[in-house]
Amino acid sequence: MLTRLKTQVPLFSMNSYTKLREKLKLSGLSFASTHSHVIRLGRHSRHNSKMAVCIAVIAKENYPLFIRSVPIQNELKFHYTVHTSLDVVEEKISAVGKAMADQRELYLGLLYPTEDYKVYPHLIKWYVTCLHQFFSYQIVCILLYRHTRYGYVTNSKVKFVIVVDSSNTSLRDNEIRSMFRKLHNSFTDVMCNPFYNPGDTIQSKAFDSIVSAMMVQAS
Amino acid sequence: MADDVLFEFLHMEMVSHIYKDQASRGEMDKDRATCVSTLEGMGFRVGQGLIERFTKDSPSFKDDLDVMKFICKDFWINVFRKQIDNLRTNHQGTYVLQDNKFALLTQFSNGKQYLEEAPKYLAYSCGLVRGALSNLGMDCVVTAEVSLMPSCKFQVVIQKI
Numbered sequence: 001m002l003t004r005l006k007t008q009v010p011l012f013s014m015n016s017y018t019k020l021r022e023k024l025k026l027s028g029l030s031f032a033s034t035h036s037h038v039i040r041l042g043r044h045s046r047h048n049s050k051m052a053v054c055i056a057v058i059a060k061e062n063y064p065l066f067i068r069s070v071p072i073q074n075e076l077k078f079h080y081t082v083h084t085s086l087d088v089v090e091e092k093i094s095a096v097g098k099a100m101a102d103q104r105e106l107y108l109g110l111l112y113p114t115e116d117y118k119v120y121p122h123l124i125k126w127y128v129t130c131l132h133q134f135f136s137y138q139i140v141c142i143l144l145y146r147h148t149r150y151g152y153v154t155n156s157k158v159k160f161v162i163v164v165d166s167s168n169t170s171l172r173d174n175e176i177r178s179m180f181r182k183l184h185n186s187f188t189d190v191m192c193n194p195f196y197n198p199g200d201t202i203q204s205k206a207f208d209s210i211v212s213a214m215m216v217q218a219s
Numbered sequence: 220m221a222d223d224v225l226f227e228f229l230h231m232e233m234v235s236h237i238y239k240d241q242a243s244r245g246e247m248d249k250d251r252a253t254c255v256s257t258l259e260g261m262g263f264r265v266g267q268g269l270i271e272r273f274t275k276d277s278p279s280f281k282d283d284l285d286v287m288k289f290i291c292k293d294f295w296i297n298v299f300r301k302q303i304d305n306l307r308t309n310h311q312g313t314y315v316l317q318d319n320k321f322a323l324l325t326q327f328s329n330g331k332q333y334l335e336e337a338p339k340y341l342a343y344s345c346g347l348v349r350g351a352l353s354n355l356g357m358d359c360v361v362t363a364e365v366s367l368m369p370s371c372k373f374q375v376v377i378q379k380i
Contacts, residue, residue, distance in 0.1 A: 060356065121276070155274035156267075156354040188275055192268040 034114065052214050053147065054163040054177065056082040057187065059199060066202040069163075069213050079107065081149070082161050089151045089159050152180040162214075180212055186210040221308050223300060223322075228371040229267060230323055234258065255342045262346020263353070273297055283377060286355055287314050299323075312377035316348075317370065324369040337365040341373075348373060 054069035056078075069078040152160040160183050162176065190196055190204045230284035236286045237254050273294060280286045295318075305317035323340050327333045341363040358378045365371045 136298060153279070154269055154271070155277065155279055185360050188271050191271040194264075198264075198267055 003110070050162070052162045053165045054078040054082065054161075055183070055211050055214065056161045056163075057183075057202060058086065058159040058161065060158060061199075065158070065200075066207070066211075068208075068211055068215065078163065081147070081163060085149045085151060085161050085163075086159070088149075089153065089161070092151065093153060144158055150180070151177050152184070154184060154187070159182070160187075182210060182214070222317070224292040227323060227326065230343060233261070233343070238339070252295065255339070258342035259338070259346035259349070262343040262348075263350035266347040266350020266352075267354040268296070269347070269355045270294070274355070283357060284308065286352065286357060287316075287375070290351060291316060291347065301377070310332065312379060314377075316373040316375065318373070319370040321369050321371045324365070324371060328368045330368060332368075334365060334368065337368065337371070338363070341365065341371060343375065348375065352377075 019092045052070075054067070056064055057066040058070075064079075064082070067075075067079060067082060069075050078174050147163050147165060150164070152162075154160075160180055162179060162183075164176075187202075187208050190202055190207050191198065193204065196202070196204065234278075237257055241254050274289075277289075277293075280289065287306060287308070291306050295301065295303050299322040301318075301320070301322070303316045304319045305315075307315045307317070321341075321344075323344065324337060327337065327340075345361040347361050349359060352359050352361075352375070359379065360376045361371045361373060363371055
């Protein structure tokens with residue numbers, strides 16, 4: 001999947017560096033070189049990065065009651081993402097059992113960040129020709145977005161997972177907490193609805209609207 | 220002031236409605252059991268919703284005893300406006316909650332009169348406790364017994380998997 005750009009020489013020549021930068025700017029990608037031999041290309045986030053990309057409500061038995069994600073075409077990926085975050089949630093819950101109880105435990109905080117990569121084949125060709133004198137071959141993998149996941153567990157062991165796109169600015173803790181607060185309040189209302197049987201998927205319009213308000217606007 | 224009795228009246232009417240319903244459909248023997256389980260089922264669902272609301276802001280519970288204490292204090296106060304008077308446990312998963320002046324039984328009698336009718340009026344509350352505990356992750360069986368009105372004992376036996 002991701003191949004670090006191996007280089008035989010530690011630095012690029014200034015010329016090709018600037019040329020590369022220009023080219024990338026035109027395609028809307030930003031360019032940062034983190035190590036001397038790794039180039040990471042990131043996309044400018046086009047949407048307000050203070051919004052969630054995916055919100056999931058998972059029941060006590062670890063099946064989803066509600067999952068909604070914004071880029072509809074990647075929905076399956078988000079399902080997997082949420083599934084893997086459950087492991088981290090479980091780990092945090094069991095760790096917490098040994099510690100002293102305090103208010104913050106409902107909010108689990110950052111689960112783990114991920115960097116997702118996607119190959120841009122149309123960029124490879126000119127990138128390679130740009131710097132062909134240094135490399136034999138490489139696959140350019142571009143850092144598409146940075147997803148961080150946050151978790152929250154209620155006392156009834158219902159878990160909320162929020163995945164946010166934090167490539168531009170990172171959200172403050174308080175904002176995430178308030179998002180979870182709203183989710184929890186809305187979920188409590190759903191629970192008290194006599195037409196809702198605990199364990200069913202959530203179909204309440206009110207809940208839907210709260211979630212939509214928190215998600216990224218489709219760009 | 221009048222708020223307290225609203226639920227008591229509703230509860231009394233619920234019980235009598237369910238029993239009347241079953242009676243009009245014939246056969247008395249099976250009915251008692253189904254009525255009790257209907258009432259218990261209603262209490263169960265309500266208990267689940269209530270506990271979600273009550274524990275929204277409280278930190279997670281350390282262990283089973285913590286949960287039972289929460290039921291005895293906060294939960295009972297919110298539902299019946301008083302605490303459980305006595306909680307006993309054998310530390311092996313059995314808890315006995317004793318309420319010396321159970322809100323739903325105070326109107327009946329102060330002694331032994333109408334003792335045989337009392338269990339009907341406890342079914343809903345048993346379901347309430349069972350629903351609350353099940354939503355907190357503890358599967359249990361809740362039974363109630365009355366020897367002297369209006370005090371009653373709820374026995375909670377936690378089912379270990």
